[in-house]
Amino acid sequence: MDSLITAAALALAAGDPLGALDRVALREDAPALALRGIAMAQLGEFDRAKALLRRAARAFGPKEAVARARCVVAEAEIALVSRDLGWPAKTLDSARATLEKHGDRLNAAHAGHLKVRRLLLIGRLDEAEQVLAELDPAPLPPAARAAHELAVAGIAMRRLKTRTARTALEWARHAARQAGIPGLMAEVDTALLALDTPAARLIAQGEERPLLLAEVEALQASPALVVDTFRYAVRRQEATVSLATRPVLFALVRALAEAWPGDVSRATLIAQAFGGKHADESHRARLRVEIGRLRAELRTLADINATSRGFALAPHQPGAVAVLARPIEVRHASVLALLADGEAWASSALALALGAGQRSVQRALEQLVESGKVQSFGHGRARRWMTPPVAGFTTTLLLPAPLPNG
Amino acid sequence: MKHSAAEILREYPFPEAETVAGVSFDGKNVWFAAGDRLNAFDPETGKTLRSIDVAAHAGTAYDGRHFYQIAGDLIQKIDPDTGKVLSTIPSPGGGRDSGMTWAEGKLWVGQYRERKIHQIDPETGAILRTIESNRFVTGVTWVDGELWHATWESEQSDLRRVDPQTGKVLETLDMPAGMGISGLESDGGDRLFCGSGNARVIRAVRRPR
Numbered sequence: 257m258d259s260l261i262t263a264a265a266l267a268l269a270a271g272d273p274l275g276a277l278d279r280v281a282l283r284e285d286a287p288a289l290a291l292r293g294i295a296m297a298q299l300g301e302f303d304r305a306k307a308l309l310r311r312a313a314r315a316f317g318p319k320e321a322v323a324r325a326r327c328v329v330a331e332a333e334i335a336l337v338s339r340d341l342g343w344p345a346k347t348l349d350s351a352r353a354t355l356e357k358h359g360d361r362l363n364a365a366h367a368g369h370l371k372v373r374r375l376l377l378i379g380r381l382d383e384a385e386q387v388l389a390e391l392d393p394a395p396l397p398p399a400a401r402a403a404h405e406l407a408v409a410g411i412a413m414r415r416l417k418t419r420t421a422r423t424a425l426e427w428a429r430h431a432a433r434q435a436g437i438p439g440l441m442a443e444v445d446t447a448l449l450a451l452d453t454p455a456a457r458l459i460a461q462g463e464e465r466p467l468l469l470a471e472v473e474a475l476q477a478s479p480a481l482v483v484d485t486f487r488y489a490v491r492r493q494e495a496t497v498s499l500a501t502r503p504v505l506f507a508l509v510r511a512l513a514e515a516w517p518g519d520v521s522r523a524t525l526i527a528q529a530f531g532g533k534h535a536d537e538s539h540r541a542r543l544r545v546e547i548g549r550l551r552a553e554l555r556t557l558a559d560i561n562a563t564s565r566g567f568a569l570a571p572h573q574p575g576a577v578a579v580l581a582r583p584i585e586v587r588h589a590s591v592l593a594l595l596a597d598g599e600a601w602a603s604s605a606l607a608l609a610l611g612a613g614q615r616s617v618q619r620a621l622e623q624l625v626e627s628g629k630v631q632s633f634g635h636g637r638a639r640r641w642m643t644p645p646v647a648g649f650t651t652t653l654l655l656p657a658p659l660p661n662g
Numbered sequence: 663m664k665h666s667a668a669e670i671l672r673e674y675p676f677p678e679a680e681t682v683a684g685v686s687f688d689g690k691n692v693w694f695a696a697g698d699r700l701n702a703f704d705p706e707t708g709k710t711l712r713s714i715d716v717a718a719h720a721g722t723a724y725d726g727r728h729f730y731q732i733a734g735d736l737i738q739k740i741d742p743d744t745g746k747v748l749s750t751i752p753s754p755g756g757g758r759d760s761g762m763t764w765a766e767g768k769l770w771v772g773q774y775r776e777r778k779i780h781q782i783d784p785e786t787g788a789i790l791r792t793i794e795s796n797r798f799v800t801g802v803t804w805v806d807g808e809l810w811h812a813t814w815e816s817e818q819s820d821l822r823r824v825d826p827q828t829g830k831v832l833e834t835l836d837m838p839a840g841m842g843i844s845g846l847e848s849d850g851g852d853r854l855f856c857g858s859g860n861a862r863v864i865r866a867v868r869r870p871r
Contacts, residue, residue, distance in 0.1 A: 263733070
């Protein structure tokens with residue numbers, strides 16, 4: 257590489273994107289385009305950055321495979337932090353394979369971590385875990401090590417393994433400090449804070465209280481019968497009955513669990529499960545059918561007894577019955593849960609992450625805007641959504657400079 | 663044209679260096695440009711000896727009394743004893759410069775992606791003449807009347823001895839795949855010291871006779 261490219265790359269590595277731009281602002285050769293793209297990305301100019309990196313990849317030409325692949329990885333990272341989840345994942349995979357083939361292990365690992373973060377964001381935990389398991393964190397420099405441990409923690413937190421999550425986050429904090437990247441340290445601190453912030457609500461025997469993630473984990477290990485509103489499931493320890501595709505049955509079991517050991521009147525069950533204001537005979541008949549179905553689903557865990565005014569839950573084994581609910585239950589809670597990460601999301605990305613139609617996500621977003629829970633910026637396809645109040649937003653854009661080696 | 667594989671004699675790792683750009687030799691020790699400093703090491707022991715705090719982004723040359731160091735789009739003339747920058751001239755490539763060497767009162771500067779080597783006046787920076795390569799030029803060095811330059815193109819490096827009048831390639835040594843060369847310097851004998859950019863090592867390659 258040449259003198260100004262080296263100088264610009266060193267400025268970028270030292271966290272000085274303006275200093276880097278200063279040195280290569282007017283240059284149109286491939287390495288300069290790549291460095292300009294990365295500097296623009298670090299300044300938050302994602303659209304400009306993507307265009308520059310794409311031009312750089314073309315300018316590098318087919319024989320400069322490693323340099324091209326590094327541009328692709330940088331573009332993928334920008335797509336990820338701007339929540340453009342529709343960005344072609346296969347392109348990232350082939351860039352990663354190219355880097356591995358040419359012995360650029362650091363950037364190959366970076367590409368791997370981007371893949372893991374994308375899978376985490378769209379909720380494909382098993383695949384994320386699988387890809388992560390293939391990556392060895394030991395030889396990674398501090399910033400990459402921190403990213404690795406954040407991914408480990410991200411998976412552990414969603415799997416309710418708080419001890420694993422805390423250990424990973426301690427490692428991440430150590431590595432982020434070594435790397436000296438403020439945005440990275442802030443992300444680790446935010447993640448650690450999440451371990452000490454109520455993650456759920458416990459509703460049992462007429463009372464409610466907030467639960468930390470560790471307490472949720474303890475609840476799952478206890479002999480209690482838990483109705484889990486996060487996953488639409490009923491479980492006792494390892495035994496799980498999923499009602500994710502049976503919303504009516506889930507509404508019934510939740511109402512029964514909240515009232516346990518008491519019973520619930522038919523009218524209340526009908527109102528909660530079918531949304532009917534008053535119960536007529538056809539509703540009662542339907543309720544009997546649905547209770548019968550719920551009995552069949554729950555047969556390994558509990559029975560449902562008829563009482564004079566309605567029904568009551570009767571667990572097969574002694575122990576409490578509890579409902580595990582989201583900390584705040586509002587409409588469109590799942591949309592809000594994604595937006596709670598403070599990043600700007602495209603409605604198409606939200607739809608992809610939720611497995612919902614884009615139109616219904618847009619309707620939800622419009623309602624959330626009306627109630628002041630969400631704000632949007634940009635227009636048309638570039639429109640992004642986020643939860644207020646956010647003055648700008650940080651990212652963990654690591655972007656290893658795609659320097660030609662030599 | 664003779665064509666063979668480069669024989670690597672030894673590797674000197676410098677994990678602390680941000681980069682290994684230019685490489686030079688003061689008759690006893692090897693110096694290399696590491697971004698924000700010039701480092702010296704003993705090529706027999708590999709031990710780092712001293713360093714000069716000065717911007718050092720590309721080629722390094724030694725005229726027997728001073729160092730010349732490319733930084734940004736300038737060539738700095740440096741007093742090795744005090745580390746002071748005595749004067750500067752514009753670099754011929756305007757910052758697109760890579761390797762540099764000293765020979766017979768003139769500086770020779772490689773211009774990386776333009777695939778050129780310029781001979782310039784060390785006082786004024788004026789370009790005296792230019793020879794063309796057909797590969798991206800990284801390091802440049804003179805030894806025993808031979809002009810050698812290193813290349814890095816299509817992610818492959820080689821070392822080539824060229825005719826200083828015509829630029830015609832006389833001899834080529836291929837580096838192993840993926841092993842890049844940034845700066846280049848000869849010790850006046852059998853060894854060519856090769857920088858490696860981000861790989862943070864210096865490799866000694868045997869100069870064929």
